[in-house]
Structure formats: C-alpha cells, structure tokens
Amino acid sequence: MVTDTVSWIAVGLALITSTAILISRDWRVSLGALAVQYLAAFWLVTRHLPLAMGSVKLIAGWMVIATLGMTRLSLMNLEQQEEDAFFPRGQWFRIALMGIVVLVAAGSAPRIEAAIPGLGLPIIAGSLLLIGGGVAHLGITSDLLRVILGLLTMLAGFEILYAAVESAILVTGLLAAVNLGLGILGSYLLIAGSSPLENEDEL
Amino acid sequence: MxxxxxxxxxxxxxxxxxxxxxxxxxxxxxxxxxxxxxxxxxxxxxxxxxxxxxxxxxxxxxxxxxxxxxxxxxxxxxxxxxxxxxxxxxxxxxxxxxxxxxxxxxxxxxxxxxxxxxxxxxPFLYAALLLEMAAMLVVPMLVPPDQKAGRGVVRFLIYQTFAMPFILFSGWMLAGVEASPGDLGTTIQAGVMLSLGFAFLFAIFPLYNWVPLLMEEASPYATGFLLWALPTFTTIFALDFLDRYTWLRTTPQLTNAIRFAGVFMVASGGIFASLQRHIGRILGYAAITEAGLLLLIIGLGSSEIINLTFLILIPRGLELVVWALAIAIIKGRIQSLRFADVQGLARSYPVAVSSLILAHLAMSGFPLLAGFPSRFALWQQIAEGSLALSFWVFLGMFGLLIAAIRTLAVFVMAKEDAKWEWNESWVQTIMLGLGVIGLFILGLFPQALQPFLSNLAPLFEHLGQ
Structure with missing residues (x-):
C-alpha cells in the first residue's frame, strides 16, 4: 500500500518535472527538474529491477545532468540569444500540450495494463507521461539543449516501461551508455561552433 | 584469440x-x-x-x-x-x-x-542499442568543433533515437507473438511497432528529410560514410528479424507494406534527385533510392533475397565512396556545391568530375557499371510479379539518370577559353582511378562477387528457401 502510494507520488513528480522542462525559460530550472525526474524514474524502475540496477540509471542520469550543466554554465553568451529566439511566448500552449499528454496517458494506461498484466498502473502511467512529455518537447523546439532534454525525458519514460519487461544487465548497461552518450553529445554540440579553435591542430 | x-x-x-x-x-x-x-x-x-x-x-x-x-x-x-x-x-x-x-x-x-x-x-534485438550508439558516434564526424550543428544533424539524432525504443519493445512483443501466433491484436501491435522502428532506421518517406539537409550542411565524405554504414547494417538487422520470425515473412500485409515503402522511396528519391540543383543533395537522394531498392528486395520475398541484397550492398559501398570522395575533393576548393558554383569544373577537376559522373551512373543502373547487374537481376524479379511496380522503379532509376545528365551538363558548361587543368593531387587521382576501375570490374565481371555471395547464404537459415 505504502509502495503504491510512493509510486503514485513518483508519477506526480514525473508529471510536474516534465511540465517544468516543457515550460521553463531557465535552463537551470530545466536541468533541476530533470534531476528530480530521474529520482522519480529511479523509484518506478526499481518496482521491477533490483536496487543496484535502478541506481545505475539514476547515477547515469545525474552524470548527464552534471555534464550538460557544466557545459551550459561555460556558455553564458548564449543566455540572451536563447531568451530572444526561443521562449518569449506560448506557455499556455505548452501547458495545453502537456494536458493532452496527461489525457492520453490516463486513457491508455488502463488498456495497456489490461493487455500486459503485471506491469502496474503507476509504472505505465509514469512511463507514458515521460514519453509523451519528451515527444511533445521535441515537437516544439529546435534548441540543442532542449532537444537533448526532450530525448532524455523520452528515454527515461521508455526505460521505466522496458525495465518491467526486460531485466538483462547488458541492456541496463547499454541504456546507461546511450544516456551518457546523449549527454556528452549534447555538450559537444553546444560547444561546437561557439568558440574559435586555438590552433590548426584541433581541426 | x-x-x-x-x-x-x-x-x-x-x-x-x-x-x-x-x-x-x-x-x-x-x-x-x-x-x-x-x-x-x-x-x-x-x-x-x-x-x-x-x-x-x-x-x-x-x-x-x-x-x-x-x-x-x-x-x-x-x-x-x-x-x-x-x-x-x-x-x-x-x-x-x-x-x-x-x-x-x-x-x-x-x-x-x-x-x-x-x-x-x-539476443540479436539488442542490436538496436548498438545501432543507436553508432549513430551517436557519427554526429561528431558530421559536426566539426568549429561549426554549429544544423537542422539535419538534430533530426538525424532524434529519428535514430526514436527507432531504438520501438525496436526493443517490438522485439519483446514478437516473443509473445511466437508463443501465441493466433493472437491477432498482439501481432498487429508488434508489427506496427517494428515497422515504426525500421521506418526511423531506414529513413523511410517522409522520415528521410535529414538526408538532403545533411548533404548540404555537413562534410559530404562523412555523410557519405553515414549513408553507407547505417543502412548496410540496418538491412542485415532487418534480414535477421525476417529470418528468425516466420510470421514476418509470411504475413502478406507486412510484405506488401515493405514493398510499397520501397517503391515509394525509389520513385520519390529518383524524382527528387532529378529536380535538385545541388550535387550533394543529389547524392543524398540517390542513397535514398538505393535504400528503397533494398526495402523492395526485402518486400518481394524472393528466394534470391540474400543474393540480391548483397549484390546491391557490396557495389553500393564502392559507388558511395567514389561519389563522396569526388564531391569532397571538389568541395575543398569551392564555397558551395550548387550548380551555379560547380559550373564548368570538368576542365579544372577532370578526374573528380568523371569519377563522380561514373559513380552516379553506376547508381542509376547504367550498363557496364557496378550497379547494373543488381538492377538487372531485380528487374527480372519485379517484372515477373507486377508491371506497375516495374514502372515506378523505372521512374526512380530514370530520375537518377536525368540527375546524372543534368550534373554532367553543368560540369562541362565551361567558358570557351577555359583551359584544361589537373588540380587533383596524385593520391586523389590514384584513389579515384582505383575506385572507377572497381566500378567497371563489378559491372563487367559481377561473378567476381560470387564467392562472397555463395558463402553468405548460411548466415540466414530460413531466408531464401
């Protein structure tokens, strides 16, 4: 009973954090929300995976956030550009978009639970919310950092669902590597073209 | 060891x-x-x-x-x-x-x-994770440290990342289908998931919009490598799926869908290639057309599926490397690859231009060149089944041929007083020359591939039987 309650709290956290990532103007808030989102995902993943394997996902996720945060911190000249080009309007549209995701998740979670018994309603609901939030985010942004955040959110949702059906250590390791790779790639793409090379050897 | x-x-x-x-x-x-x-x-x-x-x-x-x-x-x-x-x-x-x-x-x-x-x-379906990791490693190749990432790279990354969850989940569902083949609901769900996963991986219409974008904004050689490597391994991965799950091979709706997607890619790729004014984008559309041919072979379900697939895949690597190398050499000296900027370059880069045209013609299935034997064999298979399919494939190939003729026309439109020069280095000339010789050898003596093709059949136990 307590476990179920905590699982539903984790689903609520997933909803709040994915909405925050979608509507926030500040990259610090977005990364903070992603950190909390990984905590919620960790709880949901450990419903089906051992604690140690769930921890891998949590630690990998937080490492990605650290990588992206440190990179973004060193690129302060992007601040003005991002605010001007990306987020001046459309907050209500984004909230409405997230509302649609919630409706879809609420509608489809019981049907998936009926089709694949044993997954658990909170697991399915949390997973669908994150997948939907991530896809919605990818649909409305072309900003590099936000694309990476959208992909990470979508993957976190998928990992929750997939952990319930596949518990191989190799898959957990490879998924962690994919998450880390996306983080490093995001950092690289943020840095690329932002500063001139120091010498020709770097070419 | x-x-x-x-x-x-x-x-x-x-x-x-x-x-x-x-x-x-x-x-x-x-x-x-x-x-x-x-x-x-x-x-x-x-x-x-x-x-x-x-x-x-x-x-x-x-x-x-x-x-x-x-x-x-x-x-x-x-x-x-x-x-x-x-x-x-x-x-x-x-x-x-x-x-x-x-x-x-x-x-x-x-x-x-x-x-x-x-x-x-x-299990082989974990390959989706490794394909995703390989796709992520491609990105630093496409975006050098001094260049901002363009829309093509971002779309490529998104689409490849989308493919992985679909394929992993469909793999899990397929196991359920194998256990209870009569469950139509699960079968349809697994089929849809799998199709979506491969649609992203193969860049099936309309998900191939990143290909021409990348050819414009990234290094043509790196993009050419990407267009060779990922579809090649995706094809092998797809053949693995077909080989292991009988119902995938025997479901007519699925094979029809694959065949239709392939024909659509061949026709649209060829037609779009003929309308381009950028030699990089033409390469992109030609690669799309070839991916369509591969899908078409898979969808035909012929007993020659393995031979036909590798008869396309092996020359494809050579055609793409020669074509991409020629474009890279040309791009090294000029600002853009638009027709207006490459006009008349046949006189200053004769080796690169002639190699580019020959590789392009090979991909169009021009006789005596590397692409011809596979196209000829494929024509025979298609014509036996449907004339409508033959027409659309012909249209796609014809589009590629028109693109080759237009490119050639632009390259030779030099001013009358322009002198013939040899701006390629010795290394470039030798490598392009060897590549072109390879294109002719594979076109004139396709039996050179026979030892490979005959030994590839045991890779797939059930396909082609």
Missing amino acids: NAPILWIAVPFLVGGGILFLLRERYAAWLGGGTAALLALIALVIPIDTALLLGPVSLKIAPSIQILGRSFELNTADGPLLAIIYGLAALWLFGTEASGTANRFVSLGLMIVALLTASIAVE
Missing part, C-alpha cells in the same frame, strides 16, 4: 588510440591498414576452426560473454566481416585523399566496430 575481440574490441581501441594519440598524417594509413588487415583475416582464417601453422595451432573462438549475454561471430560471419572491413578500409584510406581530419578515421573505426557488435550480440 577470440572473434568478437578481434573484430569489435581491436578496431574500437585502435580508433580510440588514433583519436587521442596520432597525428592526421598517419591516421588514414593506420586506420585503413587495420580495417584491411581485419578484412584479410576474415577472408583467410575461418572462425572456430583450428589451423596448424607449423608447430603452432591457431583457433579463433567464436563467442565471448559480457554482462551475462554473448557476442558471437561464427564461421558463416567470415565473408560478411571481410566485406564490411574491406569496404570500411576503402572509406578510411579515402580520408587521405579527401582531406578529412583524423577524427573521421578514429570515429569511423569505432562506428564500424559498434556496428559489427550489432551483428554479434545475442
């Missing part, structure tokens, strides 16, 4: 070493040499068979366990490894002529190693 270590770990580590330790001057030779050596070993030494070399007994073990799962490369994988690393060697040696930085060689080797791991991993 262990096969996965030899063909996965070694190239991966060599690639890493080149990235961090080696200067550009030696990178192409070391990377290309490593790939060529691995191809030679795959060709000469059979896996899992003891060889006596004087007093020394040599045996390459087929598998290794990592985190509870195995990576296996069996005797049947030998010819495939030889083809993969042989073509990879061409791409890596080509970097010397294309002037690409050493990051291409290092990342290229690492990508080929990861893609080889995708063939070796058991």
